[in-house]
Amino acid sequence: MEKIYHIGVEATLDVIGGKWKPIILCHLGNGPLRTGELRRRIPTITQKMLTQQLRELEEDEIIVRKVYNQVPPKVEYYLSDEGKTLRDLLVTMSVWGEKRVKRLQAKGQPVELLSQGHEGYLKF
Amino acid sequence: MEKIYHIGVEATLDVIGGKWKPIILCHLGNGPLRTGELRRRIPTITQKMLTQQLRELEEDEIIVRKVYNQVPPKVEYYLSDEGKTLRDLLVTMSVWGEKRVKRLQAKGQPVELLSQGHEGYLKF
């Protein structure tokens, strides 16, 4: 079936939307990672969701899945060329979100951004 | 309950995510609109979803709801100061999405972007 978007944002959200994709993409922003390493860095994601989201990102040609022919298996994921162009966008989006969180916190609202304070948690 | 985000993007997506919010925000990008006018410009949205999304955007302080004390009722919606800062971000996101759509179309994949070709449809 043909995909139909009203505006460009929808095409973007179609690719990076959902609970886990931004997180996965951020982790892949610093170079290739093996499946297990990704899982360790995103402790609350389940096996199924990780694989599912990785498959969708691969299908959308945002990441590349490289299989080493070994036992036990070794699989690496890394950003494709198009995926790399997403990095700047994700950074821009993050900056806006961080400002918003600070604004809300300044107003005393109960919001927390784990990537702040918790050193070495995530780049963006 | 406290809201917890891993990274800034999540806070952003929390505000602009979903099927209708980007579209609504784009329409409001050119000045205040009445409820009915919004509905006319987004023909496929339902009463309920329109009201619901507008309420959430208002709750998030992205838009302002101005009620005129008249009968029949008149209500206008427009971007708040924080909402206006979203415009640039949405434009950036749209640019990325448009490039992606063109790339997919060039590869012969069945994707359509209504804001292209259909003149006067939406700014971004």
Next chain:
DNA sequence: CCCATTAGGCACTTTTAAGTAACTATATGA
């Protein structure tokens, strides 16, 4: 008296996204 107009509420159903738990394959080394 009754209808049109405008913005929206409410109960319910359907659809989509996410989560849970148990399972597979296979070379290696003890």
Next chain:
DNA sequence: TCATATAGTTACTTAAAAGTGCCTAATGGG
């Protein structure tokens, strides 16, 4: 022979998002 490590699948359940249909309030005009 058997546990280990690694990446992944499958059937099922639960939760969240979106859609449907019908209802309300209030006033001016015919």
